[in-house]
Amino acid sequence: MGRLQNTLGWLGRRAENVLALMLFSMFVAFLLQIVFRYFLNLPVGWTVEWVTIAWLWGILFGYAFVVREAEVIRLDVLYSGLPPKGRRVLDVITGLTLAAVFLYTIPASWDYISFMMRERTAYMRIPFFWVFVIYIPFALSVVVRGLISAWVGITGAGAKLTTAQQAETHDYD
Amino acid sequence: MIDPFTLTLILIAVLAIMGASVGLSMIAGSFVYLILKGFDPSIASETMLQGLFNNYTLLAIPLFILAADIMNIGSLADRLLRFAQALVGRYRGGLGHVNVVSSLIFSGMSGSAVADAVGMGKIIINMMTRDGKYTASYAAAITAATATVGPIIPPSIPMVLYAIVSDQSVGFLFAAGMLPGLLMAFSMAVMNYIMARKHNFPVDEIVPLRELPGITWRALPALMLPVILLGGIYGGIMTPTEAAAVAAFYALIISVTIYRSVSFQDFYKALLGSARSTANVGILVAGAITFNYVITRENLPLTIAEMLSHYELSRVGFLIVINLLLLALGMVLEGGAILLIIVPILIPSVQAMGIDLLHFGVIVVVNTMIGLITPPYGLLLFITANITNQPIGRIIRDIWPFILALMVALIIITFVPDFVLFLPRLLGYQG
Amino acid sequence: QDKVTLIYSDTVAENDPRSVILKESFGACLGDEFDFQPYFGATLFKQGTEMNAMQRGNLDMGNLAIFDFYNQVPSTSVLGTPFLFRDYDHMRAVYDSDVLKDLEAEIEAKAEVKILAYPYIGARHIGYKGDKEVMTPEDLKGMKLRMPPGEGWQFIGTAMGATPVPVPFTEVYTAMQTGAIDGQDNGFPATYSMKFYEVMTHMGTTAHVIAANEFTIGLDKWNSLTESQQTKVQGCADNFEADLDAETLRLETELRAKIEEAGVDVYMPDNAAFQKHVLGVYADSKFSADWPEGLVDAIVAIGQ
Numbered sequence A: 001m002g003r004l005q006n007t008l009g010w011l012g013r014r015a016e017n018v019l020a021l022m023l024f025s026m027f028v029a030f031l032l033q034i035v036f037r038y039f040l041n042l043p044v045g046w047t048v049e050w051v052t053i054a055w056l057w058g059i060l061f062g063y064a065f066v067v068r069e070a071e072v073i074r075l076d077v078l079y080s081g082l083p084p085k086g087r088r089v090l091d092v093i094t095g096l097t098l099a100a101v102f103l104y105t106i107p108a109s110w111d112y113i114s115f116m117m118r119e120r121t122a123y124m125r126i127p128f129f130w131v132f133v134i135y136i137p138f139a140l141s142v143v144v145r146g147l148i149s150a151w152v153g154i155t156g157a158g159a160k161l162t163t164a165q166q167a168e169t170h171d172y173d
Numbered sequence B: 001m002i003d004p005f006t007l008t009l010i011l012i013a014v015l016a017i018m019g020a021s022v023g024l025s026m027i028a029g030s031f032v033y034l035i036l037k038g039f040d041p042s043i044a045s046e047t048m049l050q051g052l053f054n055n056y057t058l059l060a061i062p063l064f065i066l067a068a069d070i071m072n073i074g075s076l077a078d079r080l081l082r083f084a085q086a087l088v089g090r091y092r093g094g095l096g097h098v099n100v101v102s103s104l105i106f107s108g109m110s111g112s113a114v115a116d117a118v119g120m121g122k123i124i125i126n127m128m129t130r131d132g133k134y135t136a137s138y139a140a141a142i143t144a145a146t147a148t149v150g151p152i153i154p155p156s157i158p159m160v161l162y163a164i165v166s167d168q169s170v171g172f173l174f175a176a177g178m179l180p181g182l183l184m185a186f187s188m189a190v191m192n193y194i195m196a197r198k199h200n201f202p203v204d205e206i207v208p209l210r211e212l213p214g215i216t217w218r219a220l221p222a223l224m225l226p227v228i229l230l231g232g233i234y235g236g237i238m239t240p241t242e243a244a245a246v247a248a249f250y251a252l253i254i255s256v257t258i259y260r261s262v263s264f265q266d267f268y269k270a271l272l273g274s275a276r277s278t279a280n281v282g283i284l285v286a287g288a289i290t291f292n293y294v295i296t297r298e299n300l301p302l303t304i305a306e307m308l309s310h311y312e313l314s315r316v317g318f319l320i321v322i323n324l325l326l327l328a329l330g331m332v333l334e335g336g337a338i339l340l341i342i343v344p345i346l347i348p349s350v351q352a353m354g355i356d357l358l359h360f361g362v363i364v365v366v367n368t369m370i371g372l373i374t375p376p377y378g379l380l381l382f383i384t385a386n387i388t389n390q391p392i393g394r395i396i397r398d399i400w401p402f403i404l405a406l407m408v409a410l411i412i413i414t415f416v417p418d419f420v421l422f423l424p425r426l427l428g429y430q431g
Numbered sequence C: 001q002d003k004v005t006l007i008y009s010d011t012v013a014e015n016d017p018r019s020v021i022l023k024e025s026f027g028a029c030l031g032d033e034f035d036f037q038p039y040f041g042a043t044l045f046k047q048g049t050e051m052n053a054m055q056r057g058n059l060d061m062g063n064l065a066i067f068d069f070y071n072q073v074p075s076t077s078v079l080g081t082p083f084l085f086r087d088y089d090h091m092r093a094v095y096d097s098d099v100l101k102d103l104e105a106e107i108e109a110k111a112e113v114k115i116l117a118y119p120y121i122g123a124r125h126i127g128y129k130g131d132k133e134v135m136t137p138e139d140l141k142g143m144k145l146r147m148p149p150g151e152g153w154q155f156i157g158t159a160m161g162a163t164p165v166p167v168p169f170t171e172v173y174t175a176m177q178t179g180a181i182d183g184q185d186n187g188f189p190a191t192y193s194m195k196f197y198e199v200m201t202h203m204g205t206t207a208h209v210i211a212a213n214e215f216t217i218g219l220d221k222w223n224s225l226t227e228s229q230q231t232k233v234q235g236c237a238d239n240f241e242a243d244l245d246a247e248t249l250r251l252e253t254e255l256r257a258k259i260e261e262a263g264v265d266v267y268m269p270d271n272a273a274f275q276k277h278v279l280g281v282y283a284d285s286k287f288s289a290d291w292p293e294g295l296v297d298a299i300v301a302i303g304q
């Protein structure tokens, strides 16, 4: 058990490294784009495409492997007002519902994503399959996290998620 | 038998109220809608992936978040406060005014009210409560209230979100927020003055005028950022999206070279924190994009526009209704959620009313910012409560006067469109 | 009896004249046998994704741009070549001829969609701030010309001799005003509605792109129709094409006059020189790699 936790912890930190690197690459690509266009008079297109792909991957990869339950944008007016038992019931219901819907639709989503092998991005000519395939691990993580949240609700204490404690992570508002 | 669309709306509402992620609830609801209608469920994943991929403006969001996070690791906030103190500390309720002015300056560098409160909150609240000059709840209240100016003065993440759903120019939206932001700051300074008279708040230590040039000089690199951003955008050097990267770069450069306060560790933490926030808000965006397929397919925005037209509301009446609706939603929803989910449904009605979409954008963003300080769900209340260890109830008691002051500003912003549109028109906006 | 449902997605806004004509000339023309459901403003499917949606059976019809076909039918790139057509009449004559028969057969085989009509949506010209009339590619040298973002568009600017700059459409006015760009390449309608004419002095009617949409239906949907239904759909598509052509031409004439009234010098450059130069650049570039043998010559010949 301790070994598994260590491994998961290690993987979690590597996922964080990857995510930070994606944002860093967006930052650098934008700066290059400005430099190329205005200082060297060489408009480039691949930078925007790179940034777009990093953004898409950053969201889905980040949400799947890095974002914690406590940071998630939720309406917690009802939830945070309930006693732990009430929250456990809600965790079970929402966890199972999300897991069921995302699991059931994975085959259809996979069908679309593999269909997109035939279309390519404008500059780097990457098949859209490779751009969009990150959706599958994302959907799987929603399923797994939904099941875990339901399991914890059934067996253990209700999650202690209140936005009030984590408000500073919502720094886009 | 309930029709699939109604069932979908109920499902999303129930999931969200039960505390599920709002973004995931909307994606799941869209899947269920497609299944119930007998359509291909992959339309939802397709809409989401293509929507995230095909939107250049969206790319400003992570970089504006990064810019704010970088500014918050340096000693920028200290320097700005020192500057604000030298400038307005000498008046009655001095530190309250310092709070207003430093929020205003900070707002020119970051696009997020939450980041402003986090970045400056702790320091200014400490300054105000030291020696018992101000109550902790008053310090918390005015800090939360003044942070709302952040996304009104450019740059602004909420304005970027609005630009996406309304197809307006980010550059003009930024310009449109300028005067309203100043007006909001002014109205809160007036309220602070009134409160200072009432509670006999002290004058701050008076910084001798001869020290002012030196203090200004040290704060200057930070003061320059809004000028660089707006100059860059209107000078045609960069798009508003690229401006976000420039803001982050500039914050990094002045923090490293001038203020020498950023280590590699700090920078990594800022990157990771911003990437986390980006992923989190990104899923909300993804949910809104996906759900937009459903409301389009059901022609909901047009249905609402037609419904509203039956009431034969005047423009004034319509604006009052919209403001009340947005304020009510702001009590329980995040600003981003209102902008991405509710506003797209309203836009056809707004257009039918002949209301300028740039003007409307400022109204919406001001409302969502007020929502950040209205109970029960107010992110800025939570943040300042965490900093001061005050119960939210007590902060709320002290924040009402400021909400009132912001309402006065909101009324002017709503009913004097020329005030909002003056600057964009000066820069070439046609409308 | 069940009506035939036709779900249609367009990038043009609902209140655009083009959408009004579509609803009248195509939608109403179809009659009671069909349930035509149009969605505008790229709200149902994103621009450029309509063909995939048709192929997957999630959409019946769309009004596509020729670039949308490129990934799956590379030879279609020929129709996006600037200066391929001399003017509107030349373009219409080409689409009415059978010179594109092989290309259309290839589209149906590879992309499984059928093009019903090629409605004319306008010609693009160069509008700029300057002190002289640009007549030849040589004169464009050094001009920062805004072209739509995307490699294909940017190359058009390069081939014409300018320095292309990709600026988002909504930021063009400001960019022209501040001098970040010298010019842009929209037609009369956009130049008028976006008020670009206020910040420019000249408009050279290069007509470098004479644009038609591809009014398209999914092949499976088409094959599911009875013969009389097919005749009806094709007839109404032709009807839409004719009406949109007429409206576009009328609008161009009217707005040209208004832009001239506003003091802009509207003139005709040496388009033969441009055509010769640009087609040459294209022939030597990777953009001609997929062109069907001899098709450009055949198209140019129709214009002689």
Ligand code: NA
Pocket (backbone or CB within 6 Å): B106, B107, B108, B109, B110, B111, B112, B149, B150, B151, B152, B153, B154, B155, B156
């Ligand atoms: Na700001």
Ligand code: NA
Pocket (backbone or CB within 6 Å): B330, B331, B332, B333, B370, B371, B372, B373, B374, B375, B376, B377, B378, B379
């Ligand atoms: Na609130």
